[in-house]
Amino acid sequence: MRYRLVVMGASLGGLNAMQVLLKSLPKDFALPLAVVQHRDKDFVDTALPALRAHSLLPLREVDDKQAIEPGWVDFAPNDYHLLVDGDHYALSVDELVNLARPAVDVLFISAAEALGPEVVGVILTGTGVDGAQGLQAIAARGGLALVQDPATAEAPGMPSAALACVPQAVVLPLEGIGPFLARLT
Template sequence: MNDQAPVSESRAVGPWDAIVVGGSSGAIDVLNVLLPALPVGLAASVIVLLHLPCDRRSRLVEIFGYRCDLPVLEAEDQQAILPGHVYFGPPGYHLLVDHGPRLALSIDPPVNFSRPSIDVLFQSAADCYGERLLGVVLSGANEDGADGLAAIHAAGGHAVVQAPATAAMRAMPDAALARVPASQVLTPEDIAAFLAQLPTQRLP
């Protein structure tokens, strides 16, 4: 597959109300590039979902809390989604977006052998935000996230995929590109630069 997929059909206009990011193996290294680039007072909410072992506590909030200029939280059931905040999905639960907007946690069966499932998050976020949503698929070793990214694209949102050649595990970005060929394909550094230019709120 051509790692630099055509982006002429891309609808990157923004601004977006929310950014959903999904990844698996190799994605934490990419998040180390992306999340510190998020600007202070970002107008969008950021919801990040990684495949995590369900038998141990996640340390992602600890890891990224001091590396980001935005508040970093672990998602809780029925938690209001606020702009300029980063939410990480907890292990062992599907993470969804409900109208409000609010986060919701579910113990429904795994999807694509995964709970949490990126597809579940992306599809629910597409239902809630429509064209005001930006979806990002990062490195990973399975196809989770491909159908969800297609849902975001179909709803009028914008799709970004990590360039497969830069991924530690390219199965996930390859699958996303197969489902959404119009995705914008970027290196981690270029995704970070893209995010760094997103609009911010007017702070008091």
């Protein structure tokens, strides 16, 4: 397998987008997925159970120093940056990045530095520019850059910013991202 990790970032509209995406991933999807979703403090109590209803894969909120495991969908905890540190995750309470903590750029840049060309970065719907520089870092190290087609995004800001930084990214409608990822395993 060429890739070792899929990293995803979303903001406004991300929960709806994740429901669509998770529905399309098969139970035997072998890659780990790390997700930064800009969110409120009730995410674990409300959104994760709703997402579990749409997923054949197990979902969890990341703990510090937790191993990166194939087939898991791991979400950054509220108010912590999520980083990739070798074969495990690290959490940080460093300053806000792009007005957010967790920030997509922090996850993506750390994944690019740790795994180079073995990372797939996916930018989904959202406002602002978070994730654009991180996706650029992934592409610069030979990783695969995917962006939700801004025309299919509830909020096209993040996908549009990502495409401005990484014009060579693969652009797919939301419904096409899960099947595309499934073909990578």
